[in-house]
Amino acid sequence: MNSGGFFSCLHFLSSPAPIVNVTHNIQQARRLADDTAYLLLGKLIERALTCDIFINPQRPETERDISGQMG
Amino acid sequence: MQEKSHILSSFDKALEKLNDSIRRMAVITQESLGDSARALARRDEALCNRIIADDEAVDALEMEIDREGVNILTRFQPLAHDFRRVFATIKVATDLERISDQAVNIARRSKRLLQSPELPETRMLEPIHAQAASLLQDSLRAFNEEDIELAMGLKARDRELDKAHKELIDRLTRRMEEDAPRLPDYLNLIFIARYLERAGDHAVNIGEDAVYARNARDIRHDRTEG
Numbered sequence: 001m002n003s004g005g006f007f008s009c010l011h012f013l014s015s016p017a018p019i020v021n022v023t024h025n026i027q028q029a030r031r032l033a034d035d036t037a038y039l040l041l042g043k044l045i046e047r048a049l050t051c052d053i054f055i056n057p058q059r060p061e062t063e064r065d066i067s068g069q070m071g
Numbered sequence: 072m073q074e075k076s077h078i079l080s081s082f083d084k085a086l087e088k089l090n091d092s093i094r095r096m097a098v099i100t101q102e103s104l105g106d107s108a109r110a111l112a113r114r115d116e117a118l119c120n121r122i123i124a125d126d127e128a129v130d131a132l133e134m135e136i137d138r139e140g141v142n143i144l145t146r147f148q149p150l151a152h153d154f155r156r157v158f159a160t161i162k163v164a165t166d167l168e169r170i171s172d173q174a175v176n177i178a179r180r181s182k183r184l185l186q187s188p189e190l191p192e193t194r195m196l197e198p199i200h201a202q203a204a205s206l207l208q209d210s211l212r213a214f215n216e217e218d219i220e221l222a223m224g225l226k227a228r229d230r231e232l233d234k235a236h237k238e239l240i241d242r243l244t245r246r247m248e249e250d251a252p253r254l255p256d257y258l259n260l261i262f263i264a265r266y267l268e269r270a271g272d273h274a275v276n277i278g279e280d281a282v283y284a285r286n287a288r289d290i291r292h293d294r295t296e297g
Contacts, residue, residue, distance in 0.1 A: 026150075056287035068077045068079060069075045069078070070078055
């Protein structure tokens with residue numbers, strides 16, 4: 001199955017039940033998720049609508065990671 | 072403004088280049104608006120011509136900033152503050168270009184005023200010229216430094232400019248009735264006052280972009296602010 005088919009399948013399955021996708025791939029999270037939770041070292045840092053967390057993260061840890069900042 | 076380094080140094084360089092471009096555009100636009108006041112007061116045709124010529128550089132910079140901004144958005148897909156800063160910079164460039172156009176309009180009207188003897192009422196424009204220039208200066212400082220407090224105060228100051236503009240129009244309209252032969256000259260002054268009032272509106276837009284870049288708040292139609 002190609003990526004398009006896989007994502008369509010996920011979309012279909014997410015209708016009756018929510019799906020949790022754990023990923024390091026920020027682009028994939030942006031494309032797939034309605035809600036995004038950012039975890040760091042096993043701790044939940046913040047959770048929000050995907051568009052909100054990527055445009056206006058509330059926590060500096062999230063901002064640093066998704067912006068690709070050093071330090 | 073946040074100045075953190077990114078893992079990709081080419082991303083930092085692209086952001087710095089965009090910041091340089093908007094700063095250059097801001098310098099030329101501020102000069103043009105300031106010069107438009109001096110050209111009108113001194114009846115300086117050469118200065119009017121320079122303002123008109125400088126607008127080409129501002130137009131070129133607006134297009135350059137659009138190109139650079141779109142390039143950053145597509146190549147690096149920035150997020151969070153980086154995204155907001157690039158998006159806001161593109162919008163600020165549009166407002167600076169419009170302010171430069173207003174300076175050109177003032178220069179053209181000033182040149183028309185040179186064809187007849189000086190009107191004493193020309194001096195009446197100096198206070199609103201100063202108000203518009205001050206609004207522009209502070210809006211650019213608010214944007215560069217992402218100073219929310221300064222940005223939030225711009226709307227109230229623009230209302231003062233609007234009030235001064237309206238009072239000036241009323242006075243000039245009365246003068247037109249008393250001094251009908253100079254009607255075209257009074258009309259030119261009224262147009263100049265209108266261009267300054269519009270320049271103030273664009274400065275407020277720049278302040279709104281500063282607020283968006285800093286904390287993602289859209290205050291454009293927020294009647295509770297300022």
